[in-house]
Amino acid sequence: MATGPGRAGDDPFGARRRGVVVALLVLLAGAAIANLCVGPVHIAPAEVLRVLARAAGLAIGDEPDARARAVVLDIRMPRVLVGIVAGAAAGITGAALQGLFRNPVADPHLLGIGPGASLGGALGSLTGSIPSAVAGGAVGGMIAALLVRRLGRSRANEPSRFILTGLALGAAISAWVGFVVFVADRTRVPPIDFWLLGNLGASTWATLGTLSLTAGVGVVALLGAARTLDVLALGEADARRLGVDVDMATLVILLGVGAVIGAAVGAVGVVVFIGLVVPHVVRRLAGATHRVVLLGSAVGGALMMLLADLGARVVVSPREIPVGLLTAAIGGPFFLWLIRKPEVPRP
């Protein structure tokens, strides 16, 4: 991994890249604490920290209140962690697809992979179990990714064709998601707004386990492809000239994206705009080489998800609104602002 650009020591910009990722991690920790404190029952940050310390086996300060302990550990903690993984999934998959297709508006939800994951997740949830919804989402995402690759391939192999193919495929698959939702047993399959706008409210420790395991495999594949994505930035022809097996790399990256975003969709539904917005911000702050863009987008995606979920829980408290309303309401205008200026990342 540590060859060429991005390697510490010969790169005067490595320090800033690490700084950006560390700053995002600090903000993420702050957002996580805030999400643990805020809700219908307000819990003071000190109390939250005491609960967390005890859970980690450190007896610091007074014994925390039992109810606070239950709210933090049983309800809010799994929701925060699922939000972190799902947000990271959205961020890293957006970054990977933008790199693969060399197109700033590539995103799994626009490319039909999100709808495929929704269909897989809805079918998986017919069994009534969370792990099968997550696994179904991952399988659906991977199948949709393969379909986009197969249908979008043309003799010219232009990236924009993949995007158009994905849009059409996504619209068609979304109709089937609706069909499954409206025909199936409503106590098992989540409602249509879950598949369109997402919701973290049903997150449990079981969700977190399946989600982390499934998405983790895909994330490893995507991080392993970081250097290949850098070479692909030169274009397919030059990547081949440099010995890259472009077809194999495309397959691995698309399957990785399908598994990662698919698992996230199975767990929390479709939360739009994170994968579209976050990688652009990371590139502007930390440069465009893919190791930092993938990692930074994962952390940034998790941060955006937690902030949006915080909003979703407080704007009409005690009622909740779908988290995707927040990410779209904020992400949409922000994305418009971002693409107004040509993207010139820092070195």
Next chain:
Amino acid sequence: MTPHLAARGVSYRAGSAEVLHGIDLEFIPGQLVAVVGPNGAGKTTLLRILGGEIAPSSGAVTIGGVLLREVPDLELARMRAFLGSDGPGDIPFRVTTVVALGRTPHRHGEGNSAARDAEVVAMTIAEFGIPHLADRIFGTLSSGERSLTSLARVMAQECPVVLLDEPTGALDVAIEERTMGLIRARSRAGRVVVSVLHDLNVAARYADRSVVMSQGTVVADGPPEEVLTSELLTDVYRHSMKVVPHPLRPGPLILVG
């Protein structure tokens, strides 16, 4: 392995059109070969076949005595570097990073290390006179600066066979002269260098050998001062040309009438 490149009986058809026919060429280390000829003569197609990017319809290319199509991709990428005429788009990477991508085939290679990669990248950037651009974003460069960066990337690949399609098209006269000197130095150092060139005077000045193509065949092959004659060029380009002794240095000067 001798980095020797040869095409034997190479023909190429695209649909019903025969783009190349019956090409027999041999390239030896130490020689800078210019491929010249009018648009549509098949120069780029020949270069792409020599580089293993497209397979000939008949005939074969060998590299170091081995059939090109039997060389695995990664090994080929360590043997031949290729500069395409259509440069990459607005890559959002620093120039140093772009040049370092040329080291890709050598990653995990025997005897290679990150330190060696960094050294080659820095040396190549210095050689091509672009240290002042090292931290600039490639996508913000002028077309000439992009050409130099891409050329440095291809040279950082350190291959015994170097194929260049119009390497100096976007460069100003002075930088073109300097750059052609560097390319010639690379061939003198024992590499096979084959370059498509549009500027006949550049070919005449720097190439050891000119391969003149017309309508998919090689119509002349030899030292520029022997091959580039008024009659041949007028015939091949269907435009009046005159070759006179260069007034400022030895060698021919090609005038377009």
